[in-house]
Amino acid sequence: MSCDVCVVGSGPGGAIVADELSRAGQSVLVIEEGPLPERAEALTPKEVVATYYRDMGLLSTHWPAQVGIFCGRAFGGTSVINSGTCFHTPDRVFAWWNEALGIGFDVKAWREVERELDTELSVSPCPIDRMSPSNRLFAEGLEKLGLTGGSPLMRCETGCEGSGRCCFICPKDAKQAVNLNLLKRALEHGMRAIVETEAVKLNHNGRRITRLVCRTDAGGRLVVRAKRFVLAMGALFTPHFLMKNGLARHYPALGRHLSIHPAAKVFAEMPEPVHSWEGVPQAYRYEHPDHRDVHFEGIFLPAPLGAIGIPYLGADLREWMHAYDRLVGFGFFLSDSEHGRLFRAPGLGPVIRYGLSSRDVDNFCFAVKLIAQCYFAIGARRVLLPLLNPRNIFESAEQLEREFNRNHLQARELYAMGFHPLGTCRFSSTVEKGVVDQTGRCHEHDNLYICDGSAIPGPLHVNPQITIMTYSRLVSRGLI
Protein backbone atom coordinates (compact mmCIF):
# COMPACT_ATOMS: atom_id res chain seq x y z
CA MET A 1 0.00 0.00 0.00
CA SER A 2 1.14 3.56 -0.58
CA CYS A 3 0.24 6.74 1.27
CA ASP A 4 1.57 10.15 2.19
CA VAL A 5 1.85 9.28 5.86
CA CYS A 6 1.88 5.89 7.57
CA VAL A 7 1.07 6.09 11.31
CA VAL A 8 1.93 3.05 13.41
CA GLY A 9 -0.25 2.84 16.54
CA SER A 10 -3.63 4.45 17.14
CA GLY A 11 -3.52 5.72 20.75
CA PRO A 12 -3.82 9.41 21.66
CA GLY A 13 -0.58 10.28 19.81
CA GLY A 14 -1.30 8.36 16.59
CA ALA A 15 -4.97 9.38 16.51
CA ILE A 16 -4.10 13.08 16.61
CA VAL A 17 -1.68 12.75 13.68
CA ALA A 18 -4.16 10.71 11.66
CA ASP A 19 -6.95 13.21 12.29
CA GLU A 20 -4.90 16.33 11.64
CA LEU A 21 -3.27 15.12 8.42
CA SER A 22 -6.41 13.49 6.99
CA ARG A 23 -8.28 16.74 7.49
CA ALA A 24 -5.45 18.53 5.70
CA GLY A 25 -6.05 16.31 2.66
CA GLN A 26 -3.06 13.97 3.02
CA SER A 27 -3.54 10.23 2.44
CA VAL A 28 -3.07 8.56 5.82
CA LEU A 29 -2.77 4.87 6.63
CA VAL A 30 -2.91 3.71 10.27
CA ILE A 31 -1.49 0.33 11.26
CA GLU A 32 -2.72 -0.99 14.61
CA GLU A 33 -1.74 -4.26 16.21
CA GLY A 34 -4.78 -4.48 18.51
CA PRO A 35 -8.41 -5.19 17.59
CA LEU A 36 -11.38 -2.83 17.23
CA PRO A 37 -12.89 -2.31 20.69
CA GLU A 38 -16.15 -4.13 21.17
CA ARG A 39 -18.98 -2.36 23.00
CA ALA A 40 -18.17 -3.61 26.50
CA GLU A 41 -21.70 -4.24 27.78
CA ALA A 42 -21.26 -7.89 26.95
CA LEU A 43 -17.72 -8.20 28.32
CA THR A 44 -16.60 -8.74 31.90
CA PRO A 45 -13.64 -6.65 33.12
CA LYS A 46 -11.55 -9.83 33.08
CA GLU A 47 -12.39 -10.42 29.41
CA VAL A 48 -11.45 -6.81 28.61
CA VAL A 49 -8.08 -7.26 30.30
CA ALA A 50 -7.50 -10.51 28.40
CA THR A 51 -8.26 -8.93 25.01
CA TYR A 52 -7.39 -5.24 25.20
CA TYR A 53 -4.57 -5.00 27.76
CA ARG A 54 -1.04 -5.61 26.50
CA ASP A 55 0.11 -9.10 27.62
CA MET A 56 -3.17 -9.49 29.56
CA GLY A 57 -1.95 -6.85 32.04
CA LEU A 58 1.12 -8.91 32.98
CA LEU A 59 3.83 -6.60 31.65
CA SER A 60 6.26 -5.42 34.29
CA THR A 61 9.67 -3.92 34.97
CA HIS A 62 12.30 -6.57 35.63
CA TRP A 63 14.94 -5.34 38.07
CA PRO A 64 15.76 -4.11 40.70
CA ALA A 65 12.01 -3.48 41.32
CA GLN A 66 9.16 -5.43 39.79
CA VAL A 67 6.49 -2.88 38.97
CA GLY A 68 3.51 -3.86 36.77
CA ILE A 69 3.08 -1.53 33.77
CA PHE A 70 -0.26 -1.37 31.99
CA CYS A 71 -0.96 -0.40 28.37
CA GLY A 72 -3.80 -0.92 25.95
CA ARG A 73 -3.69 -2.80 22.67
CA ALA A 74 -6.66 -1.70 20.59
CA PHE A 75 -7.86 0.70 17.91
CA GLY A 76 -7.67 3.78 20.17
CA GLY A 77 -4.65 2.48 22.11
CA THR A 78 -4.54 2.89 25.86
CA SER A 79 -7.25 5.58 25.74
CA VAL A 80 -9.76 2.74 25.32
CA ILE A 81 -8.90 1.39 28.77
CA ASN A 82 -7.83 4.52 30.63
CA SER A 83 -9.71 6.54 33.25
CA GLY A 84 -10.41 9.56 31.07
CA THR A 85 -8.70 12.05 33.39
CA CYS A 86 -7.44 15.15 31.58
CA PHE A 87 -4.78 17.58 32.76
CA HIS A 88 -3.13 20.44 30.97
CA THR A 89 0.68 20.33 30.96
CA PRO A 90 1.97 21.93 34.19
CA ASP A 91 3.94 25.18 33.84
CA ARG A 92 6.91 23.72 35.68
CA VAL A 93 7.78 21.20 32.93
CA PHE A 94 8.18 23.83 30.18
CA ALA A 95 11.02 25.45 32.14
CA TRP A 96 12.68 22.06 32.70
CA TRP A 97 12.35 21.02 29.02
CA ASN A 98 13.95 24.31 28.09
CA GLU A 99 16.83 24.21 30.56
CA ALA A 100 17.69 20.51 30.48
CA LEU A 101 16.82 19.58 26.90
CA GLY A 102 17.01 22.82 24.93
CA ILE A 103 13.39 22.55 23.80
CA GLY A 104 11.35 25.73 24.01
CA PHE A 105 7.75 25.32 22.92
CA ASP A 106 5.58 28.35 22.25
CA VAL A 107 3.50 28.01 25.42
CA LYS A 108 0.74 30.23 24.04
CA ALA A 109 0.29 27.93 21.01
CA TRP A 110 0.47 24.90 23.34
CA ARG A 111 -2.31 26.29 25.56
CA GLU A 112 -4.45 27.02 22.49
CA VAL A 113 -4.25 23.38 21.42
CA GLU A 114 -5.17 22.26 24.95
CA ARG A 115 -8.28 24.43 24.76
CA GLU A 116 -9.20 22.92 21.36
CA LEU A 117 -8.86 19.45 22.86
CA ASP A 118 -11.00 20.39 25.88
CA THR A 119 -13.81 21.17 23.42
CA GLU A 120 -13.25 18.25 21.05
CA LEU A 121 -13.09 15.69 23.89
CA SER A 122 -15.84 17.29 26.05
CA VAL A 123 -13.58 17.82 29.06
CA SER A 124 -15.41 18.88 32.23
CA PRO A 125 -15.08 18.44 36.01
CA CYS A 126 -16.63 15.31 37.48
CA PRO A 127 -19.88 16.24 39.28
CA ILE A 128 -19.75 15.43 43.02
CA ASP A 129 -22.90 13.28 42.89
CA ARG A 130 -21.38 11.05 40.21
CA MET A 131 -18.16 10.32 42.10
CA SER A 132 -17.70 6.90 43.65
CA PRO A 133 -18.02 6.82 47.48
CA SER A 134 -14.25 6.32 47.81
CA ASN A 135 -13.68 9.78 46.31
CA ARG A 136 -16.37 11.54 48.34
CA LEU A 137 -15.22 9.95 51.60
CA PHE A 138 -11.56 10.82 50.90
CA ALA A 139 -12.63 14.46 50.32
CA GLU A 140 -14.52 14.37 53.64
CA GLY A 141 -11.44 12.95 55.34
CA LEU A 142 -9.25 15.75 53.96
CA GLU A 143 -11.72 18.27 55.33
CA LYS A 144 -11.69 16.61 58.75
CA LEU A 145 -7.87 16.84 58.75
CA GLY A 146 -8.11 20.54 57.85
CA LEU A 147 -6.45 20.04 54.43
CA THR A 148 -7.74 22.20 51.59
CA GLY A 149 -7.08 22.30 47.86
CA GLY A 150 -8.65 19.02 46.70
CA SER A 151 -10.89 19.25 43.62
CA PRO A 152 -12.91 17.13 41.19
CA LEU A 153 -10.85 15.76 38.32
CA MET A 154 -11.37 17.01 34.77
CA ARG A 155 -12.58 14.15 32.56
CA CYS A 156 -13.34 13.64 28.87
CA GLU A 157 -16.84 12.26 28.79
CA THR A 158 -20.27 12.94 27.48
CA GLY A 159 -23.27 11.21 29.04
CA CYS A 160 -21.35 9.41 31.80
CA GLU A 161 -23.69 7.45 34.06
CA GLY A 162 -21.10 6.59 36.70
CA SER A 163 -21.03 2.88 35.93
CA GLY A 164 -17.45 2.59 37.23
CA ARG A 165 -15.93 0.70 34.27
CA CYS A 166 -13.74 3.35 32.63
CA CYS A 167 -10.61 1.14 32.58
CA PHE A 168 -12.54 -1.78 31.06
CA ILE A 169 -14.03 0.00 28.00
CA CYS A 170 -16.84 2.34 28.92
CA PRO A 171 -20.09 0.39 28.31
CA LYS A 172 -21.93 3.62 27.43
CA ASP A 173 -19.29 5.02 25.05
CA ALA A 174 -19.39 8.03 27.39
CA LYS A 175 -15.66 8.23 28.10
CA GLN A 176 -14.09 9.91 25.10
CA ALA A 177 -11.47 7.40 24.01
CA VAL A 178 -9.87 8.52 20.73
CA ASN A 179 -11.62 5.85 18.64
CA LEU A 180 -14.91 7.65 19.36
CA ASN A 181 -13.86 11.08 18.14
CA LEU A 182 -10.49 11.76 16.47
CA LEU A 183 -10.18 8.43 14.67
CA LYS A 184 -13.82 8.55 13.63
CA ARG A 185 -13.35 12.02 12.17
CA ALA A 186 -10.16 10.91 10.41
CA LEU A 187 -12.05 8.00 8.81
CA GLU A 188 -14.65 10.46 7.56
CA HIS A 189 -11.80 12.39 5.94
CA GLY A 190 -10.43 9.40 4.09
CA MET A 191 -7.99 7.84 6.58
CA ARG A 192 -7.48 4.12 6.03
CA ALA A 193 -6.83 1.92 9.06
CA ILE A 194 -5.76 -1.69 9.31
CA VAL A 195 -6.19 -3.38 12.69
CA GLU A 196 -4.85 -6.67 14.06
CA THR A 197 -1.68 -6.01 12.09
CA GLU A 198 1.74 -5.61 13.64
CA ALA A 199 4.50 -3.43 12.22
CA VAL A 200 7.62 -5.60 12.23
CA LYS A 201 10.32 -4.17 9.99
CA LEU A 202 11.49 -0.77 8.83
CA ASN A 203 13.71 -0.65 5.77
CA HIS A 204 15.99 2.33 5.46
CA ASN A 205 18.43 3.73 3.01
CA GLY A 206 20.80 6.16 4.69
CA ARG A 207 18.69 8.86 6.34
CA ARG A 208 15.44 7.80 4.64
CA ILE A 209 12.94 5.15 5.67
CA THR A 210 11.88 3.42 2.49
CA ARG A 211 9.18 0.98 3.59
CA LEU A 212 7.47 -0.71 6.50
CA VAL A 213 6.72 -4.41 6.59
CA CYS A 214 3.78 -5.62 8.69
CA ARG A 215 2.35 -8.98 9.68
CA THR A 216 -1.39 -9.47 9.91
CA ASP A 217 -2.94 -11.64 12.63
CA ALA A 218 -4.15 -13.95 9.86
CA GLY A 219 -0.52 -14.53 8.81
CA GLY A 220 -0.47 -12.15 5.82
CA ARG A 221 2.29 -9.73 4.92
CA LEU A 222 1.70 -6.09 4.17
CA VAL A 223 4.30 -3.71 2.73
CA VAL A 224 3.72 0.02 3.12
CA ARG A 225 5.50 2.75 1.19
CA ALA A 226 5.05 6.28 2.45
CA LYS A 227 6.60 9.72 2.18
CA ARG A 228 6.66 9.90 5.98
CA PHE A 229 6.40 7.36 8.78
CA VAL A 230 5.09 8.33 12.22
CA LEU A 231 5.70 5.91 15.09
CA ALA A 232 3.03 6.06 17.82
CA MET A 233 3.34 2.67 19.49
CA GLY A 234 3.67 4.06 22.99
CA ALA A 235 6.63 4.60 25.30
CA LEU A 236 7.54 0.91 25.55
CA PHE A 237 7.01 -0.34 22.02
CA THR A 238 8.30 2.56 19.91
CA PRO A 239 11.85 2.31 21.36
CA HIS A 240 11.68 -1.48 21.26
CA PHE A 241 10.71 -1.37 17.58
CA LEU A 242 13.58 1.00 16.75
CA MET A 243 16.01 -1.28 18.60
CA LYS A 244 14.66 -4.32 16.79
CA ASN A 245 15.30 -2.55 13.50
CA GLY A 246 18.92 -1.79 14.26
CA LEU A 247 18.47 1.95 14.82
CA ALA A 248 19.88 1.99 18.36
CA ARG A 249 23.39 2.75 17.07
CA HIS A 250 22.15 6.14 15.79
CA TYR A 251 20.44 7.11 19.06
CA PRO A 252 22.42 6.85 22.32
CA ALA A 253 19.38 8.06 24.34
CA LEU A 254 17.02 5.41 22.90
CA GLY A 255 15.27 3.44 25.67
CA ARG A 256 16.80 5.57 28.45
CA HIS A 257 15.06 8.13 30.69
CA LEU A 258 11.97 5.98 31.27
CA SER A 259 9.61 7.51 33.80
CA ILE A 260 6.46 5.59 34.84
CA HIS A 261 4.90 7.63 37.69
CA PRO A 262 4.88 4.69 40.18
CA ALA A 263 1.40 4.40 41.65
CA ALA A 264 -0.40 2.52 44.42
CA LYS A 265 -3.59 2.61 46.45
CA VAL A 266 -4.70 2.22 50.06
CA PHE A 267 -7.83 0.30 51.03
CA ALA A 268 -9.90 1.04 54.14
CA GLU A 269 -12.76 -0.97 55.59
CA MET A 270 -15.80 1.09 56.64
CA PRO A 271 -18.36 -0.10 59.22
CA GLU A 272 -21.23 -0.18 56.68
CA PRO A 273 -21.48 -1.23 53.00
CA VAL A 274 -20.44 1.63 50.68
CA HIS A 275 -20.41 -0.05 47.22
CA SER A 276 -17.32 1.81 46.04
CA TRP A 277 -17.56 0.32 42.55
CA GLU A 278 -20.60 2.52 41.85
CA GLY A 279 -19.83 5.95 40.40
CA VAL A 280 -16.80 7.36 38.63
CA PRO A 281 -13.73 5.59 40.10
CA GLN A 282 -11.12 8.27 39.31
CA ALA A 283 -12.96 11.47 40.14
CA TYR A 284 -11.09 13.54 42.74
CA ARG A 285 -7.56 14.83 43.22
CA TYR A 286 -5.39 16.41 45.86
CA GLU A 287 -1.81 17.70 46.08
CA HIS A 288 -0.21 18.67 49.39
CA PRO A 289 1.61 22.04 49.08
CA ASP A 290 4.78 20.65 50.76
CA HIS A 291 4.87 17.41 48.73
CA ARG A 292 4.45 18.43 45.12
CA ASP A 293 5.82 15.16 43.75
CA VAL A 294 2.93 13.20 45.27
CA HIS A 295 -0.30 13.30 43.28
CA PHE A 296 -3.40 11.84 44.94
CA GLU A 297 -6.15 10.51 42.65
CA GLY A 298 -9.09 8.24 43.33
CA ILE A 299 -9.35 4.73 41.89
CA PHE A 300 -11.43 1.66 42.65
CA LEU A 301 -11.70 -1.54 40.63
CA PRO A 302 -14.76 -3.74 40.08
CA ALA A 303 -14.71 -6.78 42.38
CA PRO A 304 -13.52 -9.34 39.77
CA LEU A 305 -10.25 -7.40 39.49
CA GLY A 306 -10.12 -5.88 42.97
CA ALA A 307 -7.96 -8.71 44.20
CA ILE A 308 -4.93 -7.50 42.23
CA GLY A 309 -4.73 -4.47 44.52
CA ILE A 310 -4.73 -6.55 47.71
CA PRO A 311 -1.24 -7.76 48.60
CA TYR A 312 -2.38 -11.14 49.94
CA LEU A 313 -3.10 -14.69 48.84
CA GLY A 314 -5.29 -17.51 50.16
CA ALA A 315 -7.42 -17.05 53.28
CA ASP A 316 -6.20 -13.49 53.95
CA LEU A 317 -7.12 -12.40 50.45
CA ARG A 318 -10.50 -14.14 50.81
CA GLU A 319 -11.19 -12.25 54.03
CA TRP A 320 -10.58 -8.85 52.36
CA MET A 321 -12.61 -9.83 49.30
CA HIS A 322 -15.54 -10.82 51.56
CA ALA A 323 -15.46 -7.27 52.90
CA TYR A 324 -15.31 -5.75 49.38
CA ASP A 325 -18.70 -4.00 49.69
CA ARG A 326 -17.40 -2.14 52.76
CA LEU A 327 -14.07 -1.13 51.23
CA VAL A 328 -13.06 2.30 50.05
CA GLY A 329 -9.79 2.99 48.30
CA PHE A 330 -7.80 5.96 47.10
CA GLY A 331 -4.63 6.08 45.06
CA PHE A 332 -1.65 8.25 44.22
CA PHE A 333 1.22 8.43 41.81
CA LEU A 334 4.68 9.87 42.26
CA SER A 335 6.85 12.06 40.08
CA ASP A 336 9.70 9.55 39.93
CA SER A 337 13.13 10.76 40.92
CA GLU A 338 15.06 8.02 39.06
CA HIS A 339 14.79 7.05 35.43
CA GLY A 340 14.51 3.51 34.15
CA ARG A 341 15.92 2.01 30.98
CA LEU A 342 14.43 -0.25 28.37
CA PHE A 343 16.49 -2.92 26.60
CA ARG A 344 15.72 -5.40 23.88
CA ALA A 345 16.12 -9.09 24.58
CA PRO A 346 15.44 -11.10 21.41
CA GLY A 347 12.40 -13.33 21.92
CA LEU A 348 11.43 -11.66 25.20
CA GLY A 349 10.16 -8.22 24.14
CA PRO A 350 11.13 -5.15 26.13
CA VAL A 351 13.21 -5.79 29.25
CA ILE A 352 13.01 -2.92 31.71
CA ARG A 353 15.35 -1.79 34.45
CA TYR A 354 13.56 0.41 36.95
CA GLY A 355 14.03 1.18 40.63
CA LEU A 356 12.60 3.47 43.26
CA SER A 357 14.99 5.84 45.00
CA SER A 358 15.03 6.60 48.70
CA ARG A 359 13.17 9.86 47.93
CA ASP A 360 10.47 7.87 46.12
CA VAL A 361 10.15 5.62 49.19
CA ASP A 362 9.78 8.73 51.40
CA ASN A 363 7.06 10.09 49.10
CA PHE A 364 5.34 6.70 48.94
CA CYS A 365 5.22 6.52 52.74
CA PHE A 366 3.90 10.07 53.03
CA ALA A 367 1.14 9.23 50.52
CA VAL A 368 -0.05 5.97 52.09
CA LYS A 369 -0.06 7.52 55.56
CA LEU A 370 -2.09 10.54 54.49
CA ILE A 371 -4.74 8.41 52.74
CA ALA A 372 -4.97 6.15 55.80
CA GLN A 373 -5.35 9.18 58.10
CA CYS A 374 -8.15 10.57 55.90
CA TYR A 375 -10.10 7.31 56.08
CA PHE A 376 -9.55 6.94 59.84
CA ALA A 377 -10.82 10.53 60.22
CA ILE A 378 -14.18 9.49 58.78
CA GLY A 379 -14.51 6.28 60.79
CA ALA A 380 -12.63 3.49 58.95
CA ARG A 381 -12.23 0.29 61.01
CA ARG A 382 -8.88 -0.64 59.53
CA VAL A 383 -6.65 0.20 56.57
CA LEU A 384 -4.56 -1.94 54.26
CA LEU A 385 -1.39 -0.32 52.94
CA PRO A 386 0.16 -1.36 49.60
CA LEU A 387 3.19 -3.01 51.17
CA LEU A 388 4.59 -6.48 50.60
CA ASN A 389 5.29 -6.66 54.30
CA PRO A 390 3.30 -8.31 57.12
CA ARG A 391 3.00 -4.95 58.94
CA ASN A 392 0.56 -3.48 56.41
CA ILE A 393 -2.76 -3.51 58.35
CA PHE A 394 -3.53 -0.80 60.91
CA GLU A 395 -6.63 -0.51 63.07
CA SER A 396 -6.49 3.09 64.27
CA ALA A 397 -4.83 6.40 63.51
CA GLU A 398 -2.93 6.07 66.78
CA GLN A 399 -1.57 2.65 65.87
CA LEU A 400 -0.57 3.99 62.45
CA GLU A 401 1.25 6.91 64.06
CA ARG A 402 2.98 4.64 66.57
CA GLU A 403 3.95 1.65 64.44
CA PHE A 404 4.22 2.73 60.81
CA ASN A 405 7.88 3.45 60.36
CA ARG A 406 9.42 4.42 57.03
CA ASN A 407 12.83 3.26 58.23
CA HIS A 408 11.55 -0.33 58.37
CA LEU A 409 10.76 -0.25 54.65
CA GLN A 410 12.84 -1.15 51.59
CA ALA A 411 11.97 -0.07 48.06
CA ARG A 412 11.30 -3.70 47.08
CA GLU A 413 8.52 -3.94 49.68
CA LEU A 414 6.36 -1.29 47.99
CA TYR A 415 3.48 -2.69 45.96
CA ALA A 416 3.62 -0.23 43.06
CA MET A 417 2.30 -0.18 39.49
CA GLY A 418 2.89 2.15 36.54
CA PHE A 419 0.29 3.57 34.17
CA HIS A 420 2.17 6.44 32.51
CA PRO A 421 5.36 5.26 30.75
CA LEU A 422 7.12 8.25 29.15
CA GLY A 423 10.43 9.53 27.85
CA THR A 424 12.20 6.63 26.10
CA CYS A 425 12.57 8.58 22.79
CA ARG A 426 12.33 12.01 24.34
CA PHE A 427 12.61 15.28 22.48
CA SER A 428 15.79 17.28 22.89
CA SER A 429 17.89 19.66 20.87
CA THR A 430 20.73 17.12 20.49
CA VAL A 431 20.92 13.44 19.60
CA GLU A 432 23.02 12.78 22.73
CA LYS A 433 20.12 13.70 25.02
CA GLY A 434 17.11 12.54 23.04
CA VAL A 435 15.80 10.86 19.90
CA VAL A 436 13.52 13.46 18.26
CA ASP A 437 13.84 17.19 17.80
CA GLN A 438 11.20 19.82 18.58
CA THR A 439 9.41 19.09 15.28
CA GLY A 440 9.01 15.43 16.29
CA ARG A 441 11.50 14.24 13.65
CA CYS A 442 14.13 11.66 14.56
CA HIS A 443 17.48 13.48 14.65
CA GLU A 444 19.23 11.08 12.27
CA HIS A 445 16.38 10.28 9.84
CA ASP A 446 14.64 12.68 7.47
CA ASN A 447 11.18 11.14 7.17
CA LEU A 448 10.74 9.36 10.53
CA TYR A 449 8.68 11.00 13.29
CA ILE A 450 7.56 9.97 16.78
CA CYS A 451 4.24 11.09 18.27
CA ASP A 452 3.47 9.24 21.48
CA GLY A 453 4.39 9.07 25.15
CA SER A 454 7.96 8.03 24.33
CA ALA A 455 8.68 11.54 22.98
CA ILE A 456 7.48 13.29 26.16
CA PRO A 457 10.23 13.65 28.79
CA GLY A 458 8.97 12.63 32.21
CA PRO A 459 8.15 12.84 34.99
CA LEU A 460 5.29 15.05 33.84
CA HIS A 461 3.61 15.37 37.27
CA VAL A 462 0.14 14.85 35.71
CA ASN A 463 -1.72 12.15 33.77
CA PRO A 464 -0.18 12.40 30.30
CA GLN A 465 -2.77 11.89 27.56
CA ILE A 466 -3.50 15.58 26.90
CA THR A 467 0.22 16.44 26.84
CA ILE A 468 0.85 13.63 24.34
CA MET A 469 -2.01 14.88 22.17
CA THR A 470 -0.97 18.53 22.33
CA TYR A 471 2.63 17.77 21.35
CA SER A 472 1.39 15.45 18.55
CA ARG A 473 -0.96 18.10 17.18
CA LEU A 474 1.82 20.69 17.09
CA VAL A 475 4.09 18.19 15.32
CA SER A 476 1.33 17.31 12.82
CA ARG A 477 0.72 20.96 12.02
CA GLY A 478 4.36 21.22 11.09
CA LEU A 479 3.81 18.44 8.51
CA ILE A 480 1.02 20.20 6.60
Ligand SMILES: Cc1cc2nc3c(=O)[nH]c(=O)nc-3n(C[C@H](O)[C@H](O)[C@H](O)COP(=O)(O)OP(=O)(O)OC[C@H]3O[C@@H](n4cnc5c(N)ncnc54)[C@H](O)[C@@H]3O)c2cc1C
Ligand atom coordinates in the same frame (compact mmCIF):
# COMPACT_ATOMS: atom_id res chain seq x y z
C1 LIG B 1 -5.35 1.69 33.22
C2 LIG B 1 -4.81 3.02 32.72
C3 LIG B 1 -5.44 4.20 33.09
C4 LIG B 1 -4.95 5.42 32.63
N1 LIG B 1 -5.63 6.56 32.93
C5 LIG B 1 -5.24 7.75 32.38
C6 LIG B 1 -6.00 8.91 32.57
O1 LIG B 1 -7.04 8.90 33.23
N2 LIG B 1 -5.57 10.08 32.02
C7 LIG B 1 -4.40 10.14 31.27
O2 LIG B 1 -4.02 11.23 30.84
N3 LIG B 1 -3.67 9.03 31.06
C8 LIG B 1 -4.08 7.84 31.56
N4 LIG B 1 -3.38 6.70 31.29
C9 LIG B 1 -2.20 6.81 30.39
C10 LIG B 1 -2.59 7.13 28.95
O3 LIG B 1 -3.71 6.37 28.54
C11 LIG B 1 -1.39 6.87 28.05
O4 LIG B 1 -0.33 7.69 28.51
C12 LIG B 1 -1.66 7.18 26.59
O5 LIG B 1 -2.73 6.44 26.08
C13 LIG B 1 -0.40 6.88 25.78
O6 LIG B 1 -0.66 7.22 24.46
P1 LIG B 1 0.32 6.75 23.30
O7 LIG B 1 -0.23 7.31 22.02
O8 LIG B 1 1.70 7.07 23.69
O9 LIG B 1 0.28 5.15 23.28
P2 LIG B 1 -0.88 4.09 23.46
O10 LIG B 1 -2.16 4.73 23.84
O11 LIG B 1 -0.35 3.03 24.34
O12 LIG B 1 -1.07 3.50 21.98
C14 LIG B 1 -0.10 2.75 21.33
C15 LIG B 1 -0.77 1.82 20.33
O13 LIG B 1 0.24 1.29 19.47
C16 LIG B 1 -0.07 -0.05 19.18
N5 LIG B 1 1.16 -0.77 18.79
C17 LIG B 1 2.23 -1.08 19.59
N6 LIG B 1 3.15 -1.75 18.87
C18 LIG B 1 2.66 -1.88 17.61
C19 LIG B 1 3.15 -2.48 16.42
N7 LIG B 1 4.36 -3.09 16.36
N8 LIG B 1 2.38 -2.43 15.30
C20 LIG B 1 1.16 -1.81 15.32
N9 LIG B 1 0.65 -1.22 16.44
C21 LIG B 1 1.39 -1.25 17.56
C22 LIG B 1 -0.65 -0.57 20.49
O14 LIG B 1 -1.43 -1.73 20.27
C23 LIG B 1 -1.46 0.63 20.97
O15 LIG B 1 -2.79 0.55 20.54
C24 LIG B 1 -3.81 5.47 31.77
C25 LIG B 1 -3.17 4.29 31.43
C26 LIG B 1 -3.66 3.07 31.89
C27 LIG B 1 -2.95 1.81 31.50
Ligand code: SF4
Ligand atom coordinates in the same frame (compact mmCIF):
# COMPACT_ATOMS: atom_id res chain seq x y z
S1 SF4 C 1 -18.04 5.88 34.99
FE1 SF4 C 1 -19.07 4.41 33.61
S2 SF4 C 1 -20.28 5.65 32.16
FE2 SF4 C 1 -18.81 7.01 33.18
S3 SF4 C 1 -17.08 7.06 31.77
FE3 SF4 C 1 -16.61 5.50 33.33
S4 SF4 C 1 -17.36 3.58 32.44
FE4 SF4 C 1 -18.27 5.26 31.26
